[in-house]
Amino acid sequence: MASIEERVHQIIEKELGVNPEQITPEASFIEDLGADSLDTVELVMAFEEEFGMEISDEDAEKLTTVQGVVEYLKANAE
Amino acid sequence: MDRRVVVTGIGLISPVGNTREECWDALLAGRGGVGPITHFDASDFSVKIAGEVKDFDPGPVLDRKEQRRTDRYAQFALVAAEEAMADAGLLEDKPDGDRVGVIIGSGIGGMNTFEENHSALVGRGPSRVSPFFVPMMIGDIASGLVSIRHGLRGPNYGVVSACATGAHAVIDSALQIKAGRADIMLCGGAEATVCPMAIAGFGNMKALSTRNDDPARASRPFDKDRDGFIVSEGAGVLVVEEWEHARARGARVYAELLGAGATGDAHHITAPDPSGRGASMAMAMALREGGVAPEQVDYVNAHGTSTPYNDRVETAAMRSFFGGHAEALKISSTKSMTGHLLGAAGGLEAGITALVVDRDRIPPTINLENPDPECDLDYVPNASIEHPVGVAISTSLGFGGHNTVLLLAKAPDKR
Helix, strand or coil: CCHHHHHHHHHHHHHHHCCCCCCCCCCEEECCCCCCCCHHHHHHHHHHHHHHHCCCCCHHHHCCCCCHHHHHHHCCCC | CCCEEEEEEEEEEEEEEEEEEHHHHHHHHHCCCEECCCCCCEEECCCCCCEECCCCCCCCCCHHHHHHHHHHHHHHHHHHHHHHHHHHHCCCCCCCCCCCCEEEEECCCCHHHHHHHHHHHHHHHHCCCCCHHHHHHHHCCHHHHHHHHHCCCCCECCCCCHHHHHHHHHHHHHHHHHHCCCCCEEEEEEEEECCCHHHHHHHCCCCEEECCHHHHHCCCCEECCCCECEEECCCEEEEEEEEEHHHHHHCCCCCCEEEEEEECCCCCCCCCCCHHHHHHHHHHHHHHHHHHHHHHCCCCECCCCCHHHHHHHHHHHHHHHHHHHHHHHHCCCHHHHHHCCCHHEEEEEHHEEEEEEEEHHEEEEECCCCCCCCCCCCCEEEEECCCCCCCCEEEEEECEEEEEEEEEEECCCCC
């Protein structure tokens, strides 16, 4: 089973159409990876699907970087 | 002074080809694109055939991320628009974006996107509906996307009139140019409804051919054994332009759009008025606007859907309007090869008719093995012909009684 990082990277690559090299821990979805507001909503939905969980709007707002997401999922996903 | 409108670019995607020239070559060769449905499992459907675009690759125009947020119908529009712009020389020679508009219509819009998201809603709940659902699905987004891609800031919207949609888009675009709101317009239609809802819906209306065992011979306009139309997908996008503007930049002109007719049947939601009055009136309107007499028309690209009603009524309308000249007309239904592209048909067929006028070659009506006695005009059966075409019309008639006729003539610099 792939690690949380690998699964998150795969989703980001697929949703945002970016290359793996661009997906660094500090990369911001909006500033660095070309996501707009609709992309970030869909990204969060994809994380919810993959990790079988609900992410509140409040929490979702804070998920702005790759590392932020990985840490959140490590803390909250089963 | 009256502004004149000419066609300076054509982009086509259909079941017979993914580019203008691929389509044209196939049409002249009498090669059809109707086959068994592969886009979804149609084994439980009464209709198992359609006109699908083969090996569509939006890659050169849309990157992976853009593809994910663009419904197939809009992808067709974008790729056809790209070809039309390139054809008109407008990619290398960028026009003033403020003077270029886009009107690309669709009969139904993003039906695939609707189906996917509706399944997600019903199966997994409202939070599973994509934030892109609305902007992917709406029937006007193709125009928006094309304008975004090319920086076009002129009049920008979609039009809807079922099977007449693409033609109405061309008509509106000519009006915008004549009103001076734009010098160039990208116009036409796009449709991608080879999907379960559409095939089930049209099938249950008994409007579609059920010749599932012989799809290549299913679309047979004007033939005695026709049994309905074929749902097809694709796009037809034209660049129409003010004539002096085209001349000044040395653009190649395919044809002049001399006039258009647009009427309503006021009869029935799907069946055409059996008198053909609405269609004949649209022909009269177009010719009156273009200052052309009926005897000057050489070619008709018919609506010719291959339904029992349409083909008979349309023949009656042509006889009624053209009188004695009807028998001298060359008429063909390219739907015999492409199937019915619904909202895209008017755009595709305007493009085909412009090519006919430019190249003096007429694609056939294929599968015309036993003409219906009530369809007794010259439909250029089965083989294309070389024939001088000075003036042509393209007819599109939509569910709801929307009638359109586009009148095209040789380019002003070729007369």
